[in-house]
Each structure stands twice: as C-alpha cells, then as structure tokens.
Amino acid sequence: MLEEYENRTDLALEANEQIKDEGKQSGIVVHENYDELSGLKITCIDITDSNGEKALGRKMGRYVTAENMELATADSGQQDYMADRLACIMAELIKSSMNPSANPHDRIKILVVGLGNKEVTPDSLGPLVTEYVSVLDYGDDEPAEDAHIRMTAIAPGVMAQTGMETAVIVRGVVASSRPDVVIAIDALAARSSARLNTTVQLSDRINPGSGVGNHRMGLTRESVGVPVIAVGIPTVIEAATIVHDAIVNFTKAFAGSDIMGTMKDVMDSMTERERRALMLELIAPSMSTMYVTPRDVDAAVQRTAYIVAKALDRLPDIMTSA
Amino acid sequence: MLEEYENRTDLALEANEQIKDEGKQSGIVVHENYDELSGLKITCIDITDSNGEKALGRKMGRYVTAENMELATADSGQQDYMADRLACIMAELIKSSMNPSANPHDRIKILVVGLGNKEVTPDSLGPLVTEYVSVLDYGDDEPAEDAHIRMTAIAPGVMAQTGMETAVIVRGVVASSRPDVVIAIDALAARSSARLNTTVQLSDRINPGSGVGNHRMGLTRESVGVPVIAVGIPTVIEAATIVHDAIVNFTKAFAGSDIMGTMKDVMDSMTERERRALMLELIAPSMSTMYVTPRDVDAAVQRTAYIVAKALDRLPDIMTSA
Amino acid sequence: MLEEYENRTDLALEANEQIKDEGKQSGIVVHENYDELSGLKITCIDITDSNGEKALGRKMGRYVTAENMELATADSGQQDYMADRLACIMAELIKSSMNPSANPHDRIKILVVGLGNKEVTPDSLGPLVTEYVSVLDYGDDEPAEDAHIRMTAIAPGVMAQTGMETAVIVRGVVASSRPDVVIAIDALAARSSARLNTTVQLSDRINPGSGVGNHRMGLTRESVGVPVIAVGIPTVIEAATIVHDAIVNFTKAFAGSDIMGTMKDVMDSMTERERRALMLELIAPSMSTMYVTPRDVDAAVQRTAYIVAKALDRLPDIMTSA
C-alpha cells in the first residue's frame, strides 16, 4: 500500500527506475550513452504510446536526461563541453518539434521562458537563466538580417507575484511576439538527493503540475500555440517523498522478520478510512506545501543556471552549423 | 537659440512652466488645489486640442501632478493620506477612460505594469511597485466572486533583458488576460532636481519616448488595446538638460553687460553648421546616453514605490465606495 | 532507540515540550501569559542551573517565545502591537544583561547583527531585518547628542561568502565600534511546521550550532565581548527531523499490536553497528545537509523581518520611556 502513495518526481528517468523491476514495458524506448568530452551520461526515453504514458505517468514524447553535471568540480573547459552537449540536444528537440515542411533556411525565432520565483532560491533557476543568457542583448543594434536564429527571453514570475496563471502570460507574449518555438527553463522536483543540481532533463513535453512552483496549467503546444521545449533541473525533493521513502526503507529493514506479517494483519484489520488516516498522520498535510533542499542551493543553482545560459548562447551557432 | 535646444521633461507641469511667460495658451486648461490632509499640491492640466498639444509637446489628455511628496519626513499616517489621495486620482482617471456605456456594477480587471529595469536603481520604480503591491496576492484562494475590482501585475523588463519591445509584451499579456484597463508605473525624467522623487504625475496618456529607459514604442490605448493610465515619478534629469540649464543661467548672469550683444554678433557670424558644432561640443554626444540622479536614489525610490503600491492596494475600496 | 536520535530544534519551547511528560524538572522555570493587544502567547523559560541545561540541551539563560504571530492575516494596527510587545521583551533582556552598575542615564549603543545568507530565502531573515530597520538611517546628520539609544547594524554574511567565521567578523566590529550590547537576528530550525514563521524566540543566549546556516562558533558574551541578545524565527525543519518524526509516528500507529515487540526482538538481535547502519539508511547522510521549508517562505520571511525591524525601530522609545 505504501508503495502506491504518490512519489512525485519530475524526471522521467526516475519514474522509469521505479518500474524497471517489472521488466520491459511496451511504449517505452530507452537509449543510453556516455559523452566522453563533457562527462555526461545521456539517457533518452521515448514514450511512444498510451501504454508508456500510463506506465510512466506522463505524456508521449522524448525525455532526454544528462546526468553527472558535477559543476562544482568542473573546470571552465569542461563546462564549455557540457554547454555544447546540452545545446546539441536542444537543437535536435527543436528540429524534431517544428513543422517538417518548414524551410530549413528560414530564420527561427526562439522565446526563452524562465519559469519560477526568483525570490525563492531553489525556484530561481528559470529567472536566473534569462538574466545570464546574453545572446539576445543586442543593445540598440538589430541582429544582422541574415542571422539564422533570433532569441528573446522573459521571466513571467509566478502567480503569487502576478495574480495570473503563468501560461496566460506566456500565451499572450507568444501571440504578440510570434516565436517559432518556446524553450521553458524550470526548477524540478526529484526523488533522489543525488540528482539535485546535477541532472538536466530536456524534453519536448511539459507535464502539468511539474516544477518547484505551482504551475497549474501546463505549458504545452496546445496551450501556447507553438512547440515547447522544456529544460529542467531538479533542485528540491517533495517533503512527502522523503517521509514515504523513510517508511518504505524502514519496513524493508524488517523484511525478514515477522513484522511485515503482523503489520499486514493490522492493516487488514483497519477500515479503508483508518488506513487513510494513518497515512495522513505520517505525511502531515503541512508536508504537501513543503519541500526539501540542500543548504548550498544558492551556489548550486547559480552554477547550473550559468551552464544552461551558456548552452542557449551556443544554440544559434550549433543550429546554423548543423 | 540655446532656449530652443530640447529640454526634456516627462512632466507636463514643467513643460507648462516653460511656456507660462508667454501668457495663456489656447488648448491648455490648468486647475490647482491643495489637499490639506495629505499635504499634496495637486495640479490638473488638460490638453484639449492640437494647439495645446503643440504648445506642450504632448498628446491631448489629462495630466495630474501631485507635488510635495516629502516621504522622507512624512509619518505613516500622512503616507496613508497621500496613498488615498493618489488612489482617488487614479480612480477618476480610470472611470473617465473606460467606456461610459459599461455597466458600473461590472467587475473591473486592472493590469498593473511595472515598466523599467530593476537592475538600474533610478529605473527600478515600476518593478518595485509590482513587488510591493499586495492586493493581488490571493495565495491559493480565488477572490470573492462579488469583488468589484480584480488586480493583476507584471514587470515586463526592458529590451536589453528581453530582446523585445516592452509594448509587444504588454500587448500580448493584455490580449491573453483581458484587463479593462492598464496602469503603467514608470520612472521619469524631470528638469528640476527639486522634483526628483517628490512629484507624481498621473495621466491618461503615455507619450512615446518618456521614462528613464528607452521605451521606443509608447504604451497607448491604440498599441495595447485598452485604456492606459500612466503613473510616473521623476528619478533622473537628462545630463544634456543640466548642461543646457547651466549655460542659460551663465548667459543670464551677464544679461546686463555687453556680453550678450557680443555673443550674438559672434553667433551671427557663424554658419548654421558651426553653431550646431558648438552645441555638440558643449553637450557632448556621450551625454545623450547619460543621466543625473541623486546619491540616495535607492532609499528615495523604495519610499515612493511603497506609497504608489499602497495607493494601488487602496484602489479597490475607493472605486467600490465611490 | 529512535527517540534518542537527535531531534534538532532551536526553540527552547519545543525542547521543553519533548521532556514535559517526564514531569517537572529542576533547573527549569516556565511562565506563560497571553497578551491581548498583540494576540501573542508569551512563554518565558528560565534555565537556572546545570540540571536545566542538561534537560533542555542548552545553556543557562532566559528564553522567551512569542507565539501566534499570524502576520499573514494581521492588520497593520495589530502588527504595531506585536512590534511593541517584542520591543518590550528585547528591552527587558537588554536591561537584565547589562552591567547593573551602569548609569541608567548613559547612552546605550546597540549593534544589530543580521546573521545568515541573503541569497538563501529561508536564511535571509537576519540580512532582511538589517535592510528594513530604519532607526539608524541618520543620513548626514548625527543623532542628537542627548539621544538615549544609538543603533547601528551589520549583515556579516556567511562563511561561504566571506571565508571567515561570522563570529570573527562580529568580534572585530564590536571591538572597533564598541556597542554596549549586540542584538543578533537569525533564522532558526524548529521541529513543528506549525511554528515556522509564526514564532519568535528572544533570549540572552545564542547556542553554538543554532540557526539555519552553519554558525560553527556561537556568538556569546565570551566570544564577542559584550552581552548578546538573540532574536530568532524558525523558517526550516531539518530533513532528518521530518524523517525521524515519521518513523516515530509510524511505530506509534502500531503500538497496540505485536509489532513493537517483534521490532524490539529484531533490534535486540542486531549488533550496535547494524543498528547504526539501519538508522543511517533511513536518514540518508545527504539528509544532514538538507532542510525542509514551506513553498511561500519568501513572503513569510519578508513579513516577519518587517515586524522585527519595526520592533527595533520602536526600541529606543520603549527603553527611554521605561
């Protein structure tokens, strides 16, 4: 029963790990490779049908994860390699998301959207990236007419600051500035503390309800009108997840003893209502509005925001040369 | 000739002072009064036709100035009075801007737009106001269905940060969030240092090119689709204005002597090109991208932003009770 | 055994709650009262000897807690009452900390120290208070010679920013600016989520290792040279505490069943090393560097910092009139 309790993760990679033991699933295709230059382990998960959707609890699409972004110890050369690798993955996702009949020589307009609340450190990734990205800083000069890529950026804030759903703002700015694609940067929730600030997920899908903040409406091609590429880095774990995992580990620790049997007997003797009450007692309601985050999250978010901004700065070159 | 050199001010009040000596102008109607409670001197300037437009160098409309906002010395009671007075002026401008056929009992949606660059202290007024305003912070609760006013807010950033014209972003957000009126908050340029951070201009017109920043396109009813109320506080003087004024004062100081005659002779002997070159030498080209601002502008802007935010917080009550 | 695992709280009030069931302790004197005007429940805990020190795990001294600071819903009048009440408690702690032979008419110099990291939202309380406090903002004017209280303020940053122990910086500034007393503001860790951002602890003792950050050396009269009054508000819960509490609740839930007996048998059959390993597995090492905090911590910290700053602003009046 405990295992059924929702374990929120915004990483498709972690969702896949949870169901791995159950053997190969239809509708899920996984490819792994290791990129020597950047030191990144790349996992590409394709959800290809509704079976896959159900098994992983997220929408059809491609979810690429780049792990091992040990930025704290990486030198500036290796950071460049990482940024280049991330830019390549972005470029591929953009190309496959756009209308295949589009003329490849047309100029592409990209709108970078930095989701999240700048005032809350672990939720500040998106706004920081829009601050750090420099490719759009034309000053008074218009970009050369023959530039293949044109980039703009916005940090729309969160509902507590604006009184508006973020998706409403983004939809409006898309309608008036007419980009060909949106790249949405967001801080995510993971299950494993080892993945905080070290893993990037790039995908052609944003699932509603993801992110550190409360993005009630998802940012999707349907809701904003153009393809949306999502770039997310986990910075928090839900407090409820921590509690759940502790209890699962606790019961596992007594797996060989009679406890599990006794516990099952007790559970069986409870009504459904009693069982729910027990769960609610363990995972207090206040937990649902709380998250767990590392002490040094400020430095970590600044470093990862810097790499993502660098990747965006490299994107025009990489898309043009490809 | 010197007097002809453009003396930029965003305050209609100052523009009117410059032409006062020339006697009463057609197309300009001025009313003054003093509000005892708040200690504010209120001047209402109506530009009623194209004569007035030409004389004051700005578009037809109402420009209300509230002077003497000595916030540094005001106690919290007096600040409340000031906020209330500003809210009343806003309410009047909103009512006269909106469609007269609108049902007075309909809910009014207001979008507060904080113009300017938060990273540049004297240009941070607008973004600070959107931070301080609290009336829209519903948390998880929706406002009561019968609330007469609903307020949302956004700080769209400046072109150097977004790569987009601010008006494009605002137009988009207006289109998707459908407010009935926009209240745009902006830091302005004045001519007199005594007016910096002590004067508020409220008007039903934003003129293109106003503000500390470079808002190339104006925010107008035409460009965004709904009425726009402008609330501005001067925080800078153009560097060119300072230089111009010094030279005018300098020549005035010698008014009784032969200097003016001699100067006129010299000027007359110059070609037009030489005269222009002289002006350019005096007001160096680099001046045009520079501004003058007080040393304590940080504290001053925070104080005025707080009063404007308070006025916005009071607006729903005042509009409902009116 | 689980109960023995350290449950960190920086609130003496919570430490006292944990030992309450064990009956009255020598060396601990508790007084409670309710302040109608402010709506605050005030609990004063005096630790009077080493028995009390051992029982509560903190040094001899007075720990006053003001609960129920429901700032989100308080109007500005009630906030004024709260600030006044807090200022009174500060005034009493200051007076009892200072040399009784001091001339009561001498001017008192207070140094406000805002501990913590401004870049990490739940640790930003101290730096925010030093920003908000206005009583020291003399501008160019020296305070009147006959002012009874003179206040200065500093936010020393954290070791990751300065490379220095915070206590080293404070000791230096105390030595050169010679205040009579230090008021140290800090964000704390609590055990109960209900106390986050709603409770203030004021005491004449700072215990080493307290606070959200890692203040390795305590700020004490011994380490800085003058009395230190501590004002703390809990903004986080240690991640290990959350896990611990969940497991305790879990085992309690099965208290009536045979599980506890079985569990005890299993535990007894384990070696000490095995038991430790189990604990470490449940409370992962990474947990020790993580904390739990509410989603809306930014707004909550801003509100409480504002009240504490207001209390400091009121302190001179209150100390002079008393």
Add this chain to the structure above:
Amino acid sequence: MLEEYENRTDLALEANEQIKDEGKQSGIVVHENYDELSGLKITCIDITDSNGEKALGRKMGRYVTAENMELATADSGQQDYMADRLACIMAELIKSSMNPSANPHDRIKILVVGLGNKEVTPDSLGPLVTEYVSVLDYGDDEPAEDAHIRMTAIAPGVMAQTGMETAVIVRGVVASSRPDVVIAIDALAARSSARLNTTVQLSDRINPGSGVGNHRMGLTRESVGVPVIAVGIPTVIEAATIVHDAIVNFTKAFAGSDIMGTMKDVMDSMTERERRALMLELIAPSMSTMYVTPRDVDAAVQRTAYIVAKALDRLPDIMTSA
C-alpha cells in the same frame, strides 16, 4: 577663475592630464607602456614627494592605471589576459607594500573589501566583486596548509545602511581576522565619460573622500593597521564637473571674440561674494549630491566586477609563481 573650481576626479591619470600643459613637475614620475596580449594601456604614476602631492592633489604613492578595458567587445580569451595583467599589477603593489623583512615563504592572508552600496547600481562594483570572487569559497574544506595565499572577503555596506563609518567596520575585521594586506575595491568618479567602466586604477593609497559613496574617513594603512591596495573603476561623473566643463567649453568657444574681455570686466566689477553667488547659481547646491552615469551602467558594472573578481581568483597562482 572657473578653472579653479574643483574638478573632482578619483583618477591620478586625469589629475595629471589637467596639469600636463604646465610642463614637467618635480615629484611626479610617469611611465607608460602598452600590453599587447591584454590590449591594455598601462600608465604608472609615482608621486614621490610633497611637491608631487600638491600638484596632483593626492598622497605620495604609486597609481597604476590600466586603460582600454573594452569588456563589451572582448572575448573570453582577452578577458583572461586582462585579468592576468591586473593580477600582476596587484601582486607587485602587494609585495612592495609589505614589510620587506617578511619571509617570502610565509603564507599571505588577503582581505578583499568590497566598498559601496549594492542597492545603487553605479556604486555596486565593490559588493559585486566580493560576490563573484570564488577563490575563498572553500565550502567545508579548509585550504591546504601549504597554500601560500589565503583570501577572505567582506562587503561592509555604507553608512546609510549600517550607521557606522566603513573604516570602523574594516578596522575591526582587520583586527580580528589579522590579514597581511587589504585589497579595497571601489567605484570611482572620473572627469571624462570615455573612462567610465573602461579604466582601472590600482594604487597603494586610498585618498579620503574618493569613491562614488561618501567614505568620510579614508581606508589607509594608518586607519586600518595593514597596507591597503586600492582597486577602483570609475562609474560616475560628478554633476558639478559636467556643468563646469560645459561652461569652460562655452567660454573657450568665444575665446577669439571680445566676450572674454567683457566677461573679465564684469567679473572684476563683482565683489568676491557676488562671484561666489554666480558660481553657486550655475552649479546648484543640489548638484553636489548628484552624479551622472550611463544608462547601461548595470551591464557595465557587472562586466568589470567579473574581470576584477577573475583577477583576484588568479592572484594566488601569480603571487606563488612570481
């Protein structure tokens, strides 16, 4: 007479330019060279006696200026060269400032002091540098015992924030943390707009009253107890300087005419008091608390702070290898 009016510049280079026409001065030794790799023009001015002190209006010492820091257009390779060159100049100033009898193999402790007000954009250089410098960010690890250089950093704030003279805070932190040398980073005032954000002055002297802010007491070896190396970048021009220069240029423009004679006659006919009144009218009193700064000062200060921080990060390697 106008020329006598104080023209404030914090750059010894500009002070020297103003007296150049008067021929070679005793007590001033100037060396220039051009560094190809970094593209910097380096001017070293030594003030060697009281004649030089009087002529340049500043204390004996070495003032090195690195011009042409066109950071907006420099690529990251050239920025590295600039940072290295600045680090070399710092290393030389440190070595010549320290006790020559010191054992060259002893560990050197450096305290970086970021002067200025972070909330006022053109005064934020110092605090930004202490934020960006990373060499002191040891996290939990102490630096290796055999590290030759150990760096710490502090941003003491300004008097309006702390109520204390900055020098009092620095003296205290020096006393308690015992560095061998202080490197003080500060934003300066220049005379020429072309030098704003493009010139660095490194010197072994800080003159009282320099800097954008109001540092009433200088930071000197005498006031803080250890040698002080000053690193300054001009970000503002005094408003009075702009006005003065305009009037000088204006009178120069009429140099060939009779105006100068007439003006001299008028001036001569004035009493001393009348002349002072004229000057005060031209350079309004409010001007003395105002400064002129470029519109894009935020981006410019961030870029130069980044280079200075990089130079500090390189300093340990450069001092060790030298």
